[in-house]
Amino acid sequence: MREINTTSAIAEAVRKEMARDKNTVLMGEDIIYLNGSFGIFKGCIESATDRCLDMPCSENGFTHFANGLAYAGMRPIVDYNISDFVTIALDGIVNGAATARFCTLGNLKVPITYMMCNGGFSIMGGGGGAGCNHSQCMESLFLNTPGLKVVMPYYPSDIHGLLRASIQDDDPVVFFYCSSGLGAREKVAFTEEDDYIIPLNNASRIVREGKDITIVALQSMVPVVVEAAAALEKKGIYAEVIDPRVLIPFDSRKVIDSVRKTGRLIVVHETHTRGSFAGEIIRKVAQEDPAMLKKPVKVLGAQNTPIGSAYYESYIMPHAADVIAATEEIM
Amino acid sequence: MENYPNKDLLAMYDKLKTARIFVQMMEKAVYQGMIKSSFHTYYGQEATNVGILSAVRDTDWLGYTHRGQILLYNRFGIEPFIAEIFGLRGGVARGSAFDFHMADYRPDGKRIVSMPGTLGSGSPTHTGFAWALKHRGEDSIIVSPQGDGACSEGYVYEAWNMAALFKLPILFVIDNNQWTMTVPLSRESANPNIAEKAGACGLPYQIVEDGTDLLKVREALDIGVGKAHKFEPNVVEIKTLRWGPHFFGQPDDFREDNALIEEAKRDRDCVRRYEEYLTSKGLIDQTYIDRKTEEITAEIQRCQESAAKTGIPAYEDLYCKEVIYANPQTGGDL
Numbered sequence: 103m104r105e106i107n108t109t110s111a112i113a114e115a116v117r118k119e120m121a122r123d124k125n126t127v128l129m130g131e132d133i134i135y136l137n138g139s140f141g142i143f144k145g146c147i148e149s150a151t152d153r154c155l156d157m158p159c160s161e162n163g164f165t166h167f168a169n170g171l172a173y174a175g176m177r178p179i180v181d182y183n184i185s186d187f188v189t190i191a192l193d194g195i196v197n198g199a200a201t202a203r204f205c206t207l208g209n210l211k212v213p214i215t216y217m218m219c220n221g222g223f224s225i226m227g228g229g230g231g232a233g234c235n236h237s238q239c240m241e242s243l244f245l246n247t248p249g250l251k252v253v254m255p256y257y258p259s260d261i262h263g264l265l266r267a268s269i270q271d272d273d274p275v276v277f278f279y280c281s282s283g284l285g286a287r288e289k290v291a292f293t294e295e296d297d298y299i300i301p302l303n304n305a306s307r308i309v310r311e312g313k314d315i316t317i318v319a320l321q322s323m324v325p326v327v328v329e330a331a332a333a334l335e336k337k338g339i340y341a342e343v344i345d346p347r348v349l350i351p352f353d354s355r356k357v358i359d360s361v362r363k364t365g366r367l368i369v370v371h372e373t374h375t376r377g378s379f380a381g382e383i384i385r386k387v388a389q390e391d392p393a394m395l396k397k398p399v400k401v402l403g404a405q406n407t408p409i410g411s412a413y414y415e416s417y418i419m420p421h422a423a424d425v426i427a428a429t430e431e432i433m
Numbered sequence: 434m435e436n437y438p439n440k441d442l443l444a445m446y447d448k449l450k451t452a453r454i455f456v457q458m459m460e461k462a463v464y465q466g467m468i469k470s471s472f473h474t475y476y477g478q479e480a481t482n483v484g485i486l487s488a489v490r491d492t493d494w495l496g497y498t499h500r501g502q503i504l505l506y507n508r509f510g511i512e513p514f515i516a517e518i519f520g521l522r523g524g525v526a527r528g529s530a531f532d533f534h535m536a537d538y539r540p541d542g543k544r545i546v547s548m549p550g551t552l553g554s555g556s557p558t559h560t561g562f563a564w565a566l567k568h569r570g571e572d573s574i575i576v577s578p579q580g581d582g583a584c585s586e587g588y589v590y591e592a593w594n595m596a597a598l599f600k601l602p603i604l605f606v607i608d609n610n611q612w613t614m615t616v617p618l619s620r621e622s623a624n625p626n627i628a629e630k631a632g633a634c635g636l637p638y639q640i641v642e643d644g645t646d647l648l649k650v651r652e653a654l655d656i657g658v659g660k661a662h663k664f665e666p667n668v669v670e671i672k673t674l675r676w677g678p679h680f681f682g683q684p685d686d687f688r689e690d691n692a693l694i695e696e697a698k699r700d701r702d703c704v705r706r707y708e709e710y711l712t713s714k715g716l717i718d719q720t721y722i723d724r725k726t727e728e729i730t731a732e733i734q735r736c737q738e739s740a741a742k743t744g745i746p747a748y749e750d751l752y753c754k755e756v757i758y759a760n761p762q763t764g765g766d767l
Contacts, residue, residue, distance in 0.1 A: 157595070160594070162587060162588045162591060164595070166549075167564070169561060170557070170562035171561045171564060174569075193551050194549070197550065197551050198554065201549070204756055206526065207526050207529065208757075209538075210759075273758050350764075350765045
């Protein structure tokens with residue numbers, strides 16, 4: 103066993119992929135000196151200096167630039183620092199990468215991985231609470247664009263294994279790691295020499311088994327819900343906690359099977375509740391058999407307001423106490 | 434003036450005359466309801482794309498704009514191109530890509546690089562493509578055309594900057610036809626010389642003031658292509674005039690320069706000027722022109738009829754997971 107953390111898990115995955123496929127290009131702002139703003143690409147640069155690009159502050163332009171690289175047969179990894187900044191680049195992803203293969207009747211691969219840090223709570227070194235344009239979760243922006251795949255794990259081992267699969271995938275993948283998880287550590291059995299790859303399909307993971315209620319937690323909410331589940335167990339309520347890890351393709355089967363068993367469903371995510379992935383999870387369950395549900399479903403997420411700086415941030419995010427209260431309401 | 438061999442001069446005439454007859458026939462096709470979307474007119478500004486085709490090497494890559502039909506049908510062939518814009522099964526992409534999304538990225542293919550339908554996005558896309566060409570040590574460049582309106586988009590400047598920073602094998606061509614849909618250049622750009630803005634990004638540029646003189650256009654593009662092959666990214670701005678509306682079928686009562694259009698048609702028609710030049714050199718005469726006109730018209734007509742026979746595509750021709758995803762097993766449900 104060895105200990106890895108979020109940043110080392112990312113760096114190791116990118117380093118291995120850049121060595122595996124010489125068409126892989128790492129590009130973004132502050133790549134060479136800072137190894138990405140959160141230092142997530144440590145050790146990637148030295149082994150492939152001609153394939154690591156410090157781009158000018160032109161997210162819009164360099165996202166299309168990455169499309170051009172992919173059309174020419176390269177495999178770009180594009181870093182946006184935090185996900186709030188990807189809004190500048192949506193054209194190249196949504197209108198460009200997502201449709202390019204379709205426009206050639208399937209005669210083109212667009213193997214681009216877009217990497218960004220999602221959400222708030224604790225921007226590394228800053229103590230968190232960076233406000234309305236540094237703390238948002240942006241996954242919902244990409245759910246409605248056919249052609250894209252969306253990955254958002256929490257645990258370092260999942261980040262490592264799914265990032266490797268994302269880079270190897272021949273389609274555009276939007277890959278989120280999360281701000282509050284930057285300091286996460288984990289003991290893992292795989293070694294630096296092992297190829298630890300987690301396929302993007304069938305990715306939902308039952309983090310904790312239970313019989314009374316199904317709680318689906320997205321990314322930063324996984325540890326929050328795990329904490330709540332431990333407290334609930336002391337009260338005799340056994341919650342099954344599921345981390346989807348990948349939103350597209352969404353492995354709904356494990357969630358449906360769990361709800362069939364428990365009859366109760368809560369979805370917990372950090373992003374605003376309106377228009378979030380929770381709607382998709384509930385749609386899948388309802389389409390399967392609404393009679394499975396003994397009680398109304400609940401969705402816990404940030405309230406639908408912009409996110410205030412500093413202390414204001416935590417006021418609108420779900421906490422373990424909220425998960426416990428919501429569970430008790432429908433038991 | 435460059436001394437082009439007669440064979441080249443006549444080949445350019447063939448392309449130019451075809452371009453003019455093609456746009457006239459497509460105008461008719463629009464009004465007959467055969468083109469399923471729209472046809473952005475290049476009427477009057479044919480010299481730009483004919484110049485590009487004549488200046489590049491066969492192995493060079495071409496980007497294009499929504500007014501780049503000349504580049505596309507020359508590389509893909511007239512019949513598959515017509516079938517595509519008619520939305521038919523015999524089209525380049527079985528009638529799904531229309532005329533701004535056609536592409537062929539195979540090295541042994543047509544070497545056409547597509548762009549998203551958002552104005553100007555070709556410039557940064559082509560710039561990235563050029564980076565890959567340089568990285569691989571390939572002996573080819575990419576020509577990235579753009580209209581004057583598109584040059585107001587921020588990522589076009591970002592592309593100019595990136596091309597200059599990385600010293601990429603790319604030639605940006607600005608087809609300055611003086612109109613952005615319904616807005617004249619005087620209300621679109623405070624600087625009438627768009628290439629000067631690219632110059633501010635560190636790119637050398639040439640401006641062809643009279644873009645209806647095919648040979649002047651060709652000479653500037655020859656220089657531009659040559660520089661790009663030496664990793665000197667650069668810009669050629671070609672000033673011309675769009676004679677028609679933004680696309681066929683759009684009302685054109687917004688045009689405040691009708692007198693100018695009439696004058697241009699009379700005195701600065703790139704086709705007639707080139708015919709006069711070739712006639713003065715004794716290379717062609719009226720009989721030659723008439724015969725060419727007849728031949729080209731008949732050929733486009735034949736392509737049109739032949740394309741129509743390929744039929745309307747079915748749902749299955751396009752909507753399958755393999756067309757959308759290279760790894761369909763991880764593509765989610767449709």
